[in-house]
Amino acid sequence: MYRRRHIHGDSINKAQLKDFWDQISDQSFDSRLRTVFDMVDKDADGRITEEEIKEIICLSATTNKLSNIQQQTEEYAALIVEELDPEETGFIMVMVAASFIGALVYAIAAVCSMSVQN
Numbered sequence: 007m008y009r010r011r012h013i014h015g016d017s018i019n020k021a022q023l024k025d026f027w028d029q030i031s032d033q034s035f036d037s038r039l040r041t042v043f044d045m046v047d048k049d050a051d052g053r054i055t056e057e058e059i060k061e062i063i064c065l066s067a068t069t070n071k072l073s074n075i076q077q078q079t080e081e082y083a084a085l086i087v088e089e090l091d092p093e094e095t096g097f098i099m100v101m102v103a104a105s106f107i108g109a110l111v112y113a114i115a116a117v118c119s120m121s122v123q124n
Contacts, residue, residue, distance in 0.1 A: 036104070043100045053097035059083040 018026070029041055046054050046062045060083040067076035075082070090098040 039104050040100065043103065053099060054103070055097050056083050056087045059086050059098075 029037055032038070043054065044050075046058050048058050048061070060079050063079045063082055064076055067073070067079065087098065090102050
């Protein structure tokens with residue numbers, strides 16, 4: 007988050023701390039998506055590259071001791087980029103990610119409601 011706000015150095019002031027706290031404690035979907043996006047977007051250019059996706063998959067797999075996921079990082083990153091970068095621009099924008107996740111949630115809710123009705 008500090009990268010997007012162009013904060014440099016080893017410390018932040020009270021207003022910046024409050025701003026960070028407000029963002030990470032906000033329960034809305036948009037805020038959570040923005041927080042995750044900021045964490046993955048290492049160079050704060052507003053785009054997520056396949057390399058940044060690989061890095062976060064590998065980090066998550068290592069942290070959670072998921073060696074099988076770690077071995078397939080390249081494949082998983084390629085699948086994510088293929089889905090979220092249909093125009094093959096080489097990066098994913100936050101609005102595309104939000105649209106995809108929104109559609110995914112809608113599809114899951116529809117499947118769940120169908121299974122409850124049956």
